Amino acid sequence: xxxxxxxxxxxxxxxxxxxxxxxxxxxxxxxxxxxxxxxxxxxxxxxxxxxxxxxxxxxxxxxxxxxxxxxxxxxxxxxxxxxxxxxxxxxxxxxxxxxxxxxxxxxxxxxxxxxxxx
Amino acid sequence: xxxxxxxxxxxxxxxxxxxxxxxxxxxxxxxxxxxxxxxxxxxxxxxxxxxxxxxxxxxxxxxxxxxxxxxxxxxxxxxxxxxxxxxxxxxxxxxxxxxxxxxxxxxxxxxxxxxxxxxxxxxxxxxxxxxxxxxxx
Numbered sequence: 324x325x326x327x328x329x330x331x332x333x334x335x336x337x338x339x340x341x342x343x344x345x346x347x348x349x350x351x352x353x354x355x356x357x358x359x360x361x362x363x364x365x366x367x368x369x370x371x372x373x374x375x376x377x378x379x380x381x382x383x384x385x386x387x388x389x390x391x392x393x394x395x396x397x398x399x400x401x402x403x404x405x406x407x408x409x410x411x412x413x414x415x416x417x418x419x420x421x422x423x424x425x426x427x428x429x430x431x432x433x434x435x436x437x438x439x440x441x
Numbered sequence: 442x443x444x445x446x447x448x449x450x451x452x453x454x455x456x457x458x459x460x461x462x463x464x465x466x467x468x469x470x471x472x473x474x475x476x477x478x479x480x481x482x483x484x485x486x487x488x489x490x491x492x493x494x495x496x497x498x499x500x501x502x503x504x505x506x507x508x509x510x511x512x513x514x515x516x517x518x519x520x521x522x523x524x525x526x527x528x529x530x531x532x533x534x535x536x537x538x539x540x541x542x543x544x545x546x547x548x549x550x551x552x553x554x555x556x557x558x559x560x561x562x563x564x565x566x567x568x569x570x571x572x573x574x575x576x577x578x
Binding site: 342344345346375376377378379380382383405406407408410411414415416417 | 453454456457460461464474475477478479481482485486489537544547548550551554555
């Protein structure tokens, strides 16, 4: 299973609509980095509104893909993390400190714009 | 009446199946969406440990009841069983940030915090059994 990555001008948009298994998450990591390289994208929004569970492995994959994208020169914002997911992550002791987040896709795009202009 | 499902874990798909079985039962038992996420996440961590360290094992998900002075309490019990290498130093694996797999080291201590009761029984060379319960408040 592969997660579709959409291009919008200089940005890439991803809405994760499937339950993430390990393989899909790792495949997505690779696909996103390749797409950033191929399109020369400056910003990425990963929307997690439909994701009902993030365990330590998926959290690590997401945190890593943000850092990897930063290395390549693209900013990533995670959006739409559900209340139950946020509570569970903090219960587990997973902070994702360095990861920019926003409430929804709209605010995520605003945040990207600010970060890239600022 | 108790409902039980056993999920074999020997591929990554076993992790997903165990998660889904857990979420279904948690929903049936009337757990809140936050507790459903906690239970599903705990199962995911336990199943992944089986897959990573023991290669195969099983996750047993069942409903449990306990009588209390305030009435009957319902919960969900998760048992993760494998015949893998066992855990040599249980204290170490219960420390936040300890990992041998390059992960976040949040797995077992995380499960303990997500659930209400937590027990590890492990014999080096024979296997590991972890039992954990979440009560529906």
